[in-house]
Structures are given as C-alpha cells and as structure tokens.
Amino acid sequence: MALLKLQINNRSYETDVEEDTPLLWVLRDNLGLVGTKFGCGIAQCGACTVHLDGEAVRSCTLPVSAVGKGKVTTIEGLSEKGDHPVQKAWDEIDVAQCGYCQAGQIMTAAAFLKKNPKPTDAQIVETMSGNLCRCGTYHRIREAVKSAASKTK
Amino acid sequence: MQNLEQTSRRNFLKIASAAGGGLFLGFNWANAAAVPVIVNPESLAAGAVNFNSFLTIGTDNIITIFSPNPEIGQGIKTAFPMIVAEELDADWTLVKTVQANLDSSKYERQVTGGSGAVPHSWERLRKAGATARYLLVEAASKRWNVPVSEITTEKGKIFHKSSGKSLAYGALAEEASKLTVPKEVKLKDEKSFTLIGQSVRNVDNKNIITGKPLFGLDFYREGMLFALIQRPKAFGLKLKSVDAEAAKKMPGIVNVVTFENSVAVVGKSTWQVKKARELLKIEYEKEFDLESSTDHNRIFKQLLDGGEATVRRKNGDVDAAFKNAAKVITAEYQCPFLPHSPLEPMNFFAHVREDGVELVGPTQTPDRARGEAAKITGFPPEKITVEITRQGGGFGRRLAADFAIEATHVSKLMKAPVKVIWTREDDMTGGTYRPAVRYRFEAALDKSGQMIGYKLRGVGMNAGNPTREDNFPSGAVDNLLIDSVDHKSPITTGPWRAPITNFLAYAEQSFLDEVAEAAGKDPVQFRLELLEKAKKAPVGEIKYDIDRMIAVIKLAAEKSNWGKKKGVHQGFSVYFSHRSYVAQVGEVIVEKGKPVLKNMIAAVDCGIVINKSGSLQQVRGGVVDGIGHAMYGNLTFKDGVPDQSNFNGFRLIRMNEIPEVDVHFVDNGISPTGLGEPALPPAGAAAANAFYRATKKRLRNQPFIEEEAFKNIS
Ligand code: FES
Ligand code: FES
Numbered sequence: 001m002a003l004l005k006l007q008i009n010n011r012s013y014e015t016d017v018e019e020d021t022p023l024l025w026v027l028r029d030n031l032g033l034v035g036t037k038f039g040c041g042i043a044q045c046g047a048c049t050v051h052l053d054g055e056a057v058r059s060c061t062l063p064v065s066a067v068g069k070g071k072v073t074t075i076e077g078l079s080e081k082g083d084h085p086v087q088k089a090w091d092e093i094d095v096a097q098c099g100y101c102q103a104g105q106i107m108t109a110a111a112f113l114k115k116n117p118k119p120t121d122a123q124i125v126e127t128m129s130g131n132l133c134r135c136g137t138y139h140r141i142r143e144a145v146k147s148a149a150s151k152t153k
Numbered sequence: 154m155q156n157l158e159q160t161s162r163r164n165f166l167k168i169a170s171a172a173g174g175g176l177f178l179g180f181n182w183a184n185a186a187a188v189p190v191i192v193n194p195e196s197l198a199a200g201a202v203n204f205n206s207f208l209t210i211g212t213d214n215i216i217t218i219f220s221p222n223p224e225i226g227q228g229i230k231t232a233f234p235m236i237v238a239e240e241l242d243a244d245w246t247l248v249k250t251v252q253a254n255l256d257s258s259k260y261e262r263q264v265t266g267g268s269g270a271v272p273h274s275w276e277r278l279r280k281a282g283a284t285a286r287y288l289l290v291e292a293a294s295k296r297w298n299v300p301v302s303e304i305t306t307e308k309g310k311i312f313h314k315s316s317g318k319s320l321a322y323g324a325l326a327e328e329a330s331k332l333t334v335p336k337e338v339k340l341k342d343e344k345s346f347t348l349i350g351q352s353v354r355n356v357d358n359k360n361i362i363t364g365k366p367l368f369g370l371d372f373y374r375e376g377m378l379f380a381l382i383q384r385p386k387a388f389g390l391k392l393k394s395v396d397a398e399a400a401k402k403m404p405g406i407v408n409v410v411t412f413e414n415s416v417a418v419v420g421k422s423t424w425q426v427k428k429a430r431e432l433l434k435i436e437y438e439k440e441f442d443l444e445s446s447t448d449h450n451r452i453f454k455q456l457l458d459g460g461e462a463t464v465r466r467k468n469g470d471v472d473a474a475f476k477n478a479a480k481v482i483t484a485e486y487q488c489p490f491l492p493h494s495p496l497e498p499m500n501f502f503a504h505v506r507e508d509g510v511e512l513v514g515p516t517q518t519p520d521r522a523r524g525e526a527a528k529i530t531g532f533p534p535e536k537i538t539v540e541i542t543r544q545g546g547g548f549g550r551r552l553a554a555d556f557a558i559e560a561t562h563v564s565k566l567m568k569a570p571v572k573v574i575w576t577r578e579d580d581m582t583g584g585t586y587r588p589a590v591r592y593r594f595e596a597a598l599d600k601s602g603q604m605i606g607y608k609l610r611g612v613g614m615n616a617g618n619p620t621r622e623d624n625f626p627s628g629a630v631d632n633l634l635i636d637s638v639d640h641k642s643p644i645t646t647g648p649w650r651a652p653i654t655n656f657l658a659y660a661e662q663s664f665l666d667e668v669a670e671a672a673g674k675d676p677v678q679f680r681l682e683l684l685e686k687a688k689k690a691p692v693g694e695i696k697y698d699i700d701r702m703i704a705v706i707k708l709a710a711e712k713s714n715w716g717k718k719k720g721v722h723q724g725f726s727v728y729f730s731h732r733s734y735v736a737q738v739g740e741v742i743v744e745k746g747k748p749v750l751k752n753m754i755a756a757v758d759c760g761i762v763i764n765k766s767g768s769l770q771q772v773r774g775g776v777v778d779g780i781g782h783a784m785y786g787n788l789t790f791k792d793g794v795p796d797q798s799n800f801n802g803f804r805l806i807r808m809n810e811i812p813e814v815d816v817h818f819v820d821n822g823i824s825p826t827g828l829g830e831p832a833l834p835p836a837g838a839a840a841a842n843a844f845y846r847a848t849k850k851r852l853r854n855q856p857f858i859e860e861e862a863f864k865n866i867s
Contacts, residue, residue: 018404025423029424037370039577040799041577074364075363076364078363087362092354094354094355094767096361098496098543098545099357100495103364125808126809129807130807132496132807135546135770
C-alpha cells in the first residue's frame with residue numbers, strides 16, 4: 001500500500017492503495033468518482049476513458065502509480081455545469097440508449113476535438129471506432145461529434 | 154383491497170411532502186379496468202386505497218410520474234410518461250419521471266423483455282392522464298363557474314377562452330383533489346396527439362452526460378464489501394475442493410466463502426479481490442460431458458438426420474408434394490452461441506440483515522431476484538426489497554437471476570452488505586448464452602415456380618423450440634412440416650434479444666431468397682405472391698397480419714427504390730416478431746473489388762410511434778446489433794471452456810463497420826407495439842442477400858467472417 005497524491009478535476013486527492021491498482025478502480029472504489037465506467041478491463045472498449053494531461057487514456061490499464069503528478073480529468077470534471085460543447089451535443093442529438101458507454105465516448109471525443117477542432121468525417125470515424133457501444137448508437141455519436149466540432153471555436 | 158407496501162408508501166410520502174400539496178392520483182397497473190383513485194393522507198391512513206402507480210400534480214406545477222418498468226436502454230423511462238403527459242396535456246418540461254422500486258403486488262408486468270411493456274401499458278397510462286385532466290377541468294369549471302365544455306387545456310394550463318381566464322395546473326391541483334373520480338373518461342382522438350409522435354430526449358440525458366451514479370455498478374454503500382466469484386471454468390464441472398490460503402493472505406481480503414459450485418473472494422476493493430482470486434487453488438470434477446464446438450457440429454448432423462423430432466406444425470401432405478415437385482431446394486443454416494455482452498457487466502448488491510434483505514442492482518426481472526433471495530434466506534417476500542437501478546444494456550441477460558442469487562449467498566455468509574461484480578471475462582464465459590442452432594430447410598417447387606411444399610427442421614443446444622412454427626411462410630404453403638429436436642447441453646442458455654427469431658429470421662429469409670431465385674422470381678414479388686395466396690386461401694391458422702406484412706414490404710421496396718439502382722446490390726428481408734412488422738433492404742456496393750454493406754433501409758410497423766427519437770434509436774440499434782453479430786459474433790468451445798473471453802477475442806461491431814440505416818415508420822394509427830427487438834431479426838438476411846447479389850455466394854453460417862465466401866469481404 002502507498003499513500004498517493006492525485007490531481008483530479010482540479011482538486012487534490014490523497015488515497016492509500018496498492019500501486020498497481022488501475023486508475024479506474026481508484027476513481028471508482030476509493031474516490032467515489034463513478035462516472036468513469038468499467039467495460040472490459042483490457043483497453044478494448046473505451047468505457048473507462050479519462051484525460052491525463054489532456055490526452056485520452058484508458059484508465060482500466062493505467063496503474064495509478066504511473067499517473068504521478070499528471071492532471072486527470074474525468075467526466076465529472078469535464079465542465080462545471082455539464083455544458084461542454086461535446087456534452088451539449090450529446091444531449092441535443094439524444095445519443096444515449098442505455099448510456100453506459102457514453103462517458104467514455106464523450107471523453108474520447110472531447111480530447112480529440114481539442115487537438116483537431118475541424119476534423120474530417122473519416123477522422124471522426126477513425127477515432128471513435130476505438131470506443132464500443134453495445135446499444136449501437138454509432139450514427140448519433142458520429143453526428144454529435146460533428147455538431148460539437150462545428151460549435152467549438 | 155390491498156394495502157400499500159412499504160416502498161410505495163415511502164415514495165409517495167416523500168413526493169407528497171416535497172410538492173407541498175396538490176393532486177395525487179393513484180392508478181392500477183394490475184387491472185386495466187380499475188378506476189384511478191385520489192390519494193390523500195386520510196385515505197392512506199385508512200388503508201382504503203387500491204393503487205400501484207401514481208402521478209402527482211404539485212402546487213408548484215411539477216408533474217411526477219412513476220415508471221415501474223426497468224430501464225435498460227429501451228427508452229421506457231421516457232416513453233411511459235409521454236403517454237400520460239399526452240392525455241393530460243402537460244407541459245413536458247415540467248414532467249419528472251421516477252423509477253419505481255419493485256412492488257410486485259402492484260406492477261403486474263414489471264419485467265423488461267419481449268418488447269411487451271408498451272403494449273401492456275398503453276391503455277392504463279392514457280386513462281391515468283385523462284382522469285387527471287378531467288379533474289383539473291372540473292375544478293376550473295367550479296372555480297370559474299363556467300361549463301366544462303367551454304374549457305380547454307394546453308401545455309399544463311387551463312383556459313376559458315371567452316373570458317380570457319387561464320390558470321396553471323398547479324393552481325387547481327388542490328381543488329381537483331377534493332373531487333370525485335369519474336368511472337369513465339374519454340380518451341383523445343389519436344389524430345390530435347401533440348406530444349406522442351414527437352422527438353423527446355431521453356429523460357436521463359443530463360445525468361448520463363455528466364457521469365452521475367445511475368447504474369448498478371455505481372451503487373456503493375458505506376461498509377460494503379466487494380466480491381468476485383470463481384465459477385467452474387468449464388461447463389460440466391463441479392467443485393471438489395478449495396484451497397484459499399494464499400488468497401486469504403492478500404491485502405484487503407476479508408474472507409473466502411464457498412456456496413454451491415462457486416467460490417467467492419470477498420474484500421475491500423474490486424482490484425484487491427480480483428488479484429486474490431487468481432491465487433485460488435480449486436479442484437473440480439466432471440459432472441457432465443465437456444463439450445467442444447466440434448461435438449456440437451457432430452450432434453447437429455445426427456439430430457438433423459435421425460433425431461426424434463417434435464412436430465410443431467403440419468399442413469397437407471408434405472411427402473406427396475416433394476414427390477411431385479419439379480424442383481427441390483435444400484439448404485442448412487447455422488449460428489453459434491453468443492454472449493449478451495451488455496457493456497455494464499453483471500453485478501448486484503445484497504444486504505442480508507437480521508430482519509430482512511435489501512437488494513439493489515440492474516435486473517430485468519426484479520420479482521425473480523426477490524423470489525430467489527426468499528428461497529436462500531427464508532425471509533418472506535415482503536421482507537425483501539428490490540431497488541432497480543438503470544442498466545447498462547440487458548439484451549436478455551438480466552432476465553436471469555444468477556447474479557442476485559450470488560449476492561444474496563455471499564451477503565448471508567459474510568453477514569455484511571456485499572456487491573458481487575463480474576469482470577468482462579466472467580460475463581463472457583459465465584453462461585446463459587443465445588443457443589447455437591442449426592436449421593435444415595427444404596422447399597418443393599412445381600413447374601410454374603409455385604412453392605408447393607416446405608419443410609423446416611430446427612435443432613438446437615438447449616434451445617427448446619428453435620422454430621416459430623406459425624410465422625410466415627406458414628399459412629401460405631399447402632404442404633408444410635416444421636419440427637425440432639433439442640440437445641441437452643451443460644452449456645447454459647437463455648433468451649437473447651429477440652429470442653430464437655434473432656437467427657431464425659436470418660435463416661428463413663435467406664432461404665426464401667434461395668427459393669425465389671430457383672423459382673426465377675424477384676424476391677419481393679415472390680414474398681408478395683405468397684402473402685396474397687395466404688390471404689385468398691389460408692392454410693391452417695395464420696397468426697400474423699397479412700396486410701401489415703404486405704404494407705412494410707411495399708414501403709421498404711418503395712423507399713429503397715427496389716431493383717432500380719445501378720451498381721447497387723440489394724437484398725430483401727421481412728419479419729414479424731414481438732408484435733411488430735419490419736422489412737429491410739440491404740445495399741452492397743463493390744468498392745475496389747470488395748463488396749461493402751453501405752446502406753440498410755428499414756420499414757417498420759410498430760403501430761403508433763410514441764417517441765420518434767427513441768424509436769429511431771431502437772431501430773437503428775437493432776439493425777446495427779443484427780448486422781454486427783451476424784458478421785462477427787462467435788463463441789466457440791473447447792472441452793466445455795469458451796475460447797473467447799473478452800472483446801479482444803469476441804468481436805463487436807464498431808463505428809467504422811456500420812452501414813447507414815434509413816428508417817421509415819408506417820403510419821396506421823394502430824395501438825403501439827414494442828420496438829426493443831423487432832428490428833434485429835430481419836437485418837442479417839437483408840445484408841446476406843445483398844452480399845449474395847454482389848458475390849454470388851451464399852452466407853449460410855454465422856458469423857460471416859468465418860465463412861470462406863466472406864474472406865475477402867470487409
Ligand atoms: S474498461 Fe477500459 S477500455 Fe474497456
Ligand atoms: S448506449 Fe448502451 S452501450 Fe452505448
């Protein structure tokens with residue numbers, strides 16, 4: 001066990017965990033940040049996507065000890081009022097069915113659009129194909145990323 | 154008269170006090186003929202009310218509607234209140250939906266499955282809304298002293314046009330609650346609907362996009378322990394001995410407990426129990442044969458050729474028809490087992506206390522979970538509460554209660570609140586799969602290309618009856634025989650989205666394409682001719698609506714410009730399942746020598762469409778699901794152990810692999826039927842028939858990617 005300091009959503013957290021614990025389970029079991037989801041545990045589905053220093057990463061395979069001083073953003077911290085352009089697009093286009101994959105989809109899309117604010121359709125599909133949606137909401141995910149892109153300056 | 158159960162009373166009182174008075178209308182889920190009742194503290198205290206769901210209109214104008222059905226992504230939590238709000242002329246922005254807890258004496262159909270929730274509830278919900286509106290109008294008429302006939306309602310307000318008076322519903326709620334409920338209320342003319350048929354966003358959107366705790370896996374309780382369970386790795390094994398010494402020594406581990414064939418590692422966090430579980434040393438012994446997929450293929454062949462079949466439907470003289478046939482077409486189709494793979498793996502919380510049991514989690518059958526917990530703990534059902542969380546998909550998997558049984562056992566043994574969590578590997582290898590099935594079809598054509606004989610034998614692995622003997626083309630063929638044989642396998646199976654029809658439709662609609670070709674007929678024309686024949690001279694009982702089926706066929710043909718597109722290879726499919734009718738056209742284009750599925754066009758008759766946005770999602774999702782599993786879904790076995798255990802080995806469809814899906818609804822004003830399943834069954838065959846047009850190769854087995862003919866197809 002080790003006492004670790006983590007920077008998450010612009011707040012400091014301290015927690016006592018084994019160093020090999022994936023960030024996902026620290027967020028969920030230790031810190032009560034359950035917006036980040038568990039889907040596969042082997043970096044295949046993207047449900048656990050968070051930002052580490054602005055990069056989309058899969059928290060299910062990221063040992064918490066590797067986070068170091070890095071700044072973590074989870075779905076809870078993506079925006080203060082849930083009004084990030086990507087979140088707004090997700091609501092307006094009514095993307096979710098069961099909703100379970102959507103936090104990961106949104107985090108993937110938000111990191112992507114930050115780097116590439118004017119993506120082509122092919123780039124959107126390429127990036128978002130890393131995230132699974134078992135309900136098959138892919139058409140609207142694609143539409144929502146496009147819509148968010150058109151609204152981000 | 155029933156008394157209120159604890160949970161509803163609590164819910165009710167909470168809302169009642171928050172609303173600060175108003176109208177509380179109870180209505181009866183179990184009895185469509187029951188008259189809604191006004192609920193107030195006096196009637197509650199007297200126990201003299203008989204209701205099981207309710208809507209409330211607060212003095213603050215907020216309308217709260219309890220939705221009793223589990224939400225698994227099928228959109229019930231949005232659609233149900235829309236129906237009430239329509240009849241009530243409510244302002245949708247002021248309507249709140251609350252998921253009701255299990256209350257089985259009250260909700261007769263608190264199950265998600267079979268696309269049955271909407272058809273069941275349609276009348277009752279409308280009546281509840283209409284009754285509330287009636288009372289508000291009465292109250293206004295009294296207050297203003299004007300006749301009811303001069304009063305109109307719109308968007309949560311009441312108007313008396315000639316005097317210019319108007320009031321919000323909340324202002325009349327108290328007065329309405331003093332009136333007498335009418336025995337009969339008039340429902341709206343369906344043509345005048347203003348909310349039903351519109352696009353309404355998912356009522357949980359805000360919570361979903363901000364990551365609020367909604368799902369079973371998000372449920373945490375102070376002092377709760379975490380459990381991962383080691384189940385036998387192979388189907389057919391049973392537990393012999395457990396050495397848990399090493400596991401128990403791991404940090405955070407509280408205990409290791411055993412029940413039935415399961416070993417539960419219980420501790421302080423998910424990761425700790427996961428690591429400790431790997432250190433268990435367990436010995437198993439063989440209870441049943443450990444089957445491999447190669448065994449299944451052999452067994453299928455035996456059963457098709459010589460199995461003792463149960464006759465499901467028989468019309469005319471099949472032997473004579475085949476003897477007299479000018480042409481006989483035979484083909485076999487097979488599908489593998491499939492896991493459900495909802496993105497939220499199975500999980501459940503249980504707290505077995507001294508005075509009762511608390512269950513919390515994602516289940517499609519809360520009543521079953523409660524019944525099982527009662528058996529394990531000996532508590533009567535009324536001492537067991539079930540809180541239903543939102544569910545990260547179900548697809549039929551959460552109709553089982555294994556996870557609730559496990560949680561109850563572990564909590565009972567640990568005397569502590571426990572959440573059982575399944576990893577993805579547990580979920581994929583843990584059973585209750587869509588059964589593997591093989592079909593043999595035979596069709597007899599006469600000289601003119603008429604189908605005079607039809608035979609279908611279905612053989613399955615724990616599939617029960619793998620046919621739907623009364624479905625099309627039954628009723629349209631003079632001589633017909635449908636039978637089936639089941640193999641009892643230790644591999645567990647259960648309903649999987651659109652049970653049986655998820656593959657039967659594929660096989661049947663692909664085979665009919667083969668028959669149409671052999672008869673030298675256009676596939677659409679061929680089906681229409683059969684249906685016309687069934688209409689003119691029905692053979693035996695017909696359990697589908699011929700006209701509704703014809704209508705979706707024609708709509709799909711029209712919208713896809715059937716047979717008239719240059720360079721586009723089209724495939725057709727139509728199916729009736731779960732009370733709805735869906736026809737689909739798949740369109741394949743050859744790009745750089747490679748056939749690619751570009752478009753799917755779906756014509757859907759599910760009666761009145763309640764929520765346009767949600768319905769579109771259900772159809773598109775169903776098509777994507779049908780195509781995805783037809784192309785890639787494959788669970789194979791070696792000595793009773795699944796070869797695939799996670800999404801690296803088991804392939805789910807991704808965004809870069811989906812076709813466009815163009816959806817058209819039939820507008821016929823018929824009472825709504827469900828939509829969670831019916832779009833899935835016909836999807837695969839529309840795609841496969843289109844691939845055939847492009848490649849001249851039939852895809853008779855799923856998944857396509859394992860088929861030689863598909864090797865160079867994306
Ligand atoms: S849970 Fe991390 S990628 Fe699936
Ligand atoms: S919305 Fe259910 S998994 Fe994506």
